[in-house]
Amino acid sequence: MIANEATTKRGKPQTKHSFYPAWCKRCGNCVAFCPVGILVSDEWGYPRQVDKERCTGCGLCEMLCPDFAITVGYEKPGAVDLAHPASALDSPEVTQEKSDAAKAASNISPERLAPVPREEK
Amino acid sequence: MTAVHRSVVYDWLRHDKKFPHVWCPGCGLGILLGSLVRSLAQGGYDKNQVVLVSGIGCSGRLPVYVDVGSVHTTHGRALTFATGIKLAKPELKVIVVMGDGDATAIGGNHLIHAARRNLDLTAIIVNNLTYGMTGGQYSPTTPLGAKATTAPYGHSEPSFDISALTVTAGASFVARSTVYHVTQLDQMLGQAIAKKGFGVVEVLSPCHTNYGRQNRLGSQVEMMKGYKKQAVRVDRWEKMSPADREDRFPIGVLADHERPTFLETYQGAVDRAQAIRKEG
Numbered sequence: 183m184i185a186n187e188a189t190t191k192r193g194k195p196q197t198k199h200s201f202y203p204a205w206c207k208r209c210g211n212c213v214a215f216c217p218v219g220i221l222v223s224d225e226w227g228y229p230r231q232v233d234k235e236r237c238t239g240c241g242l243c244e245m246l247c248p249d250f251a252i253t254v255g256y257e258k259p260g261a262v263d264l265a266h267p268a269s270a271l272d273s274p275e276v277t278q279e280k281s282d283a284a285k286a287a288s289n290i291s292p293e294r295l296a297p298v299p300r301e302e303k
Numbered sequence: 304m305t306a307v308h309r310s311v312v313y314d315w316l317r318h319d320k321k322f323p324h325v326w327c328p329g330c331g332l333g334i335l336l337g338s339l340v341r342s343l344a345q346g347g348y349d350k351n352q353v354v355l356v357s358g359i360g361c362s363g364r365l366p367v368y369v370d371v372g373s374v375h376t377t378h379g380r381a382l383t384f385a386t387g388i389k390l391a392k393p394e395l396k397v398i399v400v401m402g403d404g405d406a407t408a409i410g411g412n413h414l415i416h417a418a419r420r421n422l423d424l425t426a427i428i429v430n431n432l433t434y435g436m437t438g439g440q441y442s443p444t445t446p447l448g449a450k451a452t453t454a455p456y457g458h459s460e461p462s463f464d465i466s467a468l469t470v471t472a473g474a475s476f477v478a479r480s481t482v483y484h485v486t487q488l489d490q491m492l493g494q495a496i497a498k499k500g501f502g503v504v505e506v507l508s509p510c511h512t513n514y515g516r517q518n519r520l521g522s523q524v525e526m527m528k529g530y531k532k533q534a535v536r537v538d539r540w541e542k543m544s545p546a547d548r549e550d551r552f553p554i555g556v557l558a559d560h561e562r563p564t565f566l567e568t569y570q571g572a573v574d575r576a577q578a579i580r581k582e583g
C-alpha cells in the first residue's frame with residue numbers, strides 16, 4: 183500500500199496539498215477527476231481547491247496529474263497550498279511565463295514554484 | 304513491503320532534465336511515469352538495480368526522466384538492447400517502455416519472440432492507437448475505420464490486440480490497464496516487474512493531440528472518460544455476451560503462469576555443453 187498520510191483513519195484530511203505552478207500545464211485532469219469536485223480552474227486555468235473540508239485525501243489529483251504538479255499530504259516547506267487564495271498566483275509573471283526573469287520579478291520565490299528533490303538519504 | 308508515500312516520485316526524477324517534461328498538456332505518459340516510479344519504489348527496488356530501456360516515440364522519452372540507468376535506443380529495437388543487457392547482467396531488473404508503433408510495427412517481430420523465449424523482462428507498451436511523435440499516422444493498433452494522417456478516409460485494416468498477441472506468443476504475465484485506472488495500473492506494473500519471465504503491461508493512454516483530434520474525441524479528459532466507460536474488469540468481461548462486448552475492452556490480469564525463462568533454458572544448454580567437455 184502506498185501510505186496516504188493525508189487522511190486520518192476516519193478519512194479526514196490532515197495535511198495540505200502542495201501545488202507547483204511552474205510544473206503545471208493547466209491540462210485540467212485534476213479538476214475533471216476529483217471525485218468530490220472540489221477543484222476548480224482559476225482564470226488562468228490553474229487548479230484551486232475550494233472546499234478543503236470535503237477533501238477525502240484520495241490522492242487522485244496527484245496521481246492523475248501528468249506533470250507532478252500536486253502532492254497530497256507531502257508538505258514541501260514553503261510550497262504553494264493547493265487551496266491558495268485566488269490572488270496567490272494571479273501575477274502575470276507567474277502564470278504566463280516561467281522564465282527566470284519573470285520568476286525573479288514575481289514575489290513568489292522560484293523555489294516555491296517547483297518541487298525539488300529531498301536530501302539524499 | 305514498505306509503505307512509501309507517493310511523493311517518492313520526486314526522489315526518482317532526474318531533476319537535471321528540463322521540467323515540465325516535453326509531453327503535451329494532459330498526455331497520459333506523465334501519469335504512467337508516476338505510476339511506474341511508484342511501483343518501483345513500492346517494490347523496494349534500488350535505483351542501481353533497475354534499467355529502463357526505450358525506443359523512439361513520445362513513449363520512448365519516458366526513461367529519460369527517471370534517475371536510473373537508462374538506454375534510449377532506436378525505433379523498434381528496445382527489446383533487442385534489453386535482451387543484451389539482461390543476458391549480460393541477469394541480476395538487473397530490465398524494464399522496456401515502448402509505444403504501440405515501436406512494439407508492434409517496426410519492433411513487432413522482437414515482441415513475439417521475446418514473449419516466446421520468455422526472457423525475464425518487463426515490457427510496458429503504451430497504446431495510444433497511433434504514431435504520436437510523428438504526427439498521428441496509423442499504427443498496427445489503430446482501429447478499423449479510424450482516421451489517421453495516413454488514412455484520411457478511415458483506416459482500412461483491422462487492429463492488433465497487443466495483450467492477446469503476447470498471451471498467445473507465450474508471455475508469463477500479461478495485463479492491460481489505462482492511465483485513467485491509475486491505482487490499478489500501479490498494481491499491474493508492480494506485479495509485472497516482480498514476475499519471473501516476460502511480463503507485459505499494455506497501457507491505454509490518450510494522444511488527444513494527434514489521435515483524438517483527428518477522430519474528434521475531444522480533450523484527454525474526454526478520452527479518459529471514454530476509458531472509464533469502455534473498460535471492463537476481466538472477470539466481468541468473461542461473462543459478457545459478444546453484443547455487450549461491442550466497443551468495450553477487458554482490463555486486468557489476462558495471463559499469469561509459470562514457464563521456464565530463457566535464462567533458465569539457456570543455462571541448461573550451458574550445463575550440458577560443460578558436462579560434455581569435462582567428459583571429453
Ligand SMILES: Cc1ncc(C[n+]2csc(CCOP(=O)(O)OP(=O)(O)O)c2C)c(N)n1
Nearest residue numbers: 359360361362378402403404405434435436
Ligand atoms: C527506424 C526509424 N523509422 C522511423 C522513425 C520515425 N518515427 C519516430 S517515432 C515513430 C512512431 C512513434 O509511434 P509509437 O511507437 O506508437 O510511439 P508514440 O509516439 O505514439 O508514443 C516513428 C515512425 C524512426 N525514428 N526510426
Ligand code: SF4
Nearest residue numbers: 216237238240241243
Ligand atoms: S485528494 Fe485531490 S482528488 Fe482527492 S478529494 Fe482531495 S482534492 Fe479531490
Ligand code: SF4
Nearest residue numbers: 206207209210212247
Ligand atoms: S492535472 Fe496537473 S498539470 Fe493538469 S491542471 Fe492539474 S495540476 Fe496542472
Ligand code: SF4
Nearest residue numbers: 326327330361435510
Ligand atoms: S503527441 Fe500524443 S503521445 Fe505525444 S506527447 Fe502529445 S499527446 Fe502525448
Ligand SMILES: [Mg+2]
Nearest residue numbers: 402403433435
Ligand atoms: Mg503510439
